[in-house]
Amino acid sequence: MTINANMAQPLGHGLPTAQDRATADQLKQILATRRDAGGARLPYVDPETRQTAEVVLSPMLVDLLVDVLRHISRGEAVTLVPVGQMLTTQQAADILNVSRPYLVKLLEQGALPFETVGRHRRIKADDLFRYQAERDAKRSAALDELFASDADLI
Secondary structure (H helix, E strand, C coil), X not given: CCCCHHHCCCCCCCCCCHHHHXXXXXXXXXXXXXXXXXXXXXXXXXXXXXXXXXXXXXXXXXXXXXXXXXXXXXCCCCCCCCCCCEECHHHHHHHHCCCHXXXXXXXXXXXXXXXXXXXXXXXXXXXXXXHHHHHHHHHHHHHHHHHHHHHHHC
């Protein structure tokens, strides 16, 4: 199920505070020290039974949380976008770090699939991330080729 991006509720308001940064850094260190091949096991006290229990996090979840906490502890804002989310052209342009008119041109050229809702175009986040990965791979290959040709001149 997707929701209209305009109806999404922000999780935070701007950049992390000093307290947010310190807490994120502390939690990142806790996760990193408790991580093993099976993920991480975090003890907690059940508020109803007052019994000590354990939360088991998978390795993928530990990596994701540590990565998010790393950015927050550096004072950087973090945006999470579900892959099924439908994005406006401005949101998609912001993620790709391009202008909205350039993104619309890409859509009209068929570089990215989109849906029309009324008069507005919407791009599925999964399609946008796939395009971004392909674009970045092409850029990387072009740079590698440029470096290789430059090395031949030396």
